Amino acid sequence: MSEALAALALLVALAALLMVLADRRGRRRSSDDAPLPEDVRGLRQEVAALRREGADALRHLSVVRYDAFSDMGGHLSWSLALVDDAGDGVVLTSIHGRSEARSYAKNVTGWTCEQQLSPEELEAIDATRP
Known part of the structure; x- marks a missing residue:
């Protein structure tokens, strides 16, 4: 039971x-x-x-520092890439020498640029890709 x-x-x-x-x-x-x-x-x-x-925000950023000239040390030259999700933005470059410094700005559209890019600028753009 x-x-x-x-x-x-x-x-x-x-x-x-x-x-x-x-x-x-x-x-x-x-x-x-x-x-x-x-x-x-x-x-x-x-x-x-x-x-x-x-x-559309410039939220991908990369900086590449380098020696532009063999007689200069300290990685004083640099290229900065600022781009959005579509790869549109700008690359800013500053090349430092002993007696002068030059700055350049190049537009980036779809991860490419109409002007010729230096290897450092290409490296900066490639480093921003998500």
Whole structure:
């Protein structure tokens, strides 16, 4: 008799567990299908707009320092690449010599440049690729 009661108690407990799980699953589905509150919808739109704006930001940066002349040490010359997600931006280069320094700016479009790039400038652009 006690074995029968134990089996019956086990079946009742199993049935109760199945009912609880089914109820939770039903609640989860109904909450997923429910319309979003207006403020949540607005926040999602703002996040999407910020992501679109961020794609145009010059957020990829790389600096390459080097000695432009064999008689100069200290890596005083440098090339700086600033580009957005599409590879559009600018490369700034400063070449330091003993008596003068020269600076150059070159536009970058789609990871390439219309002007000839030095190996250091190419290295700076390549290092910015995500």
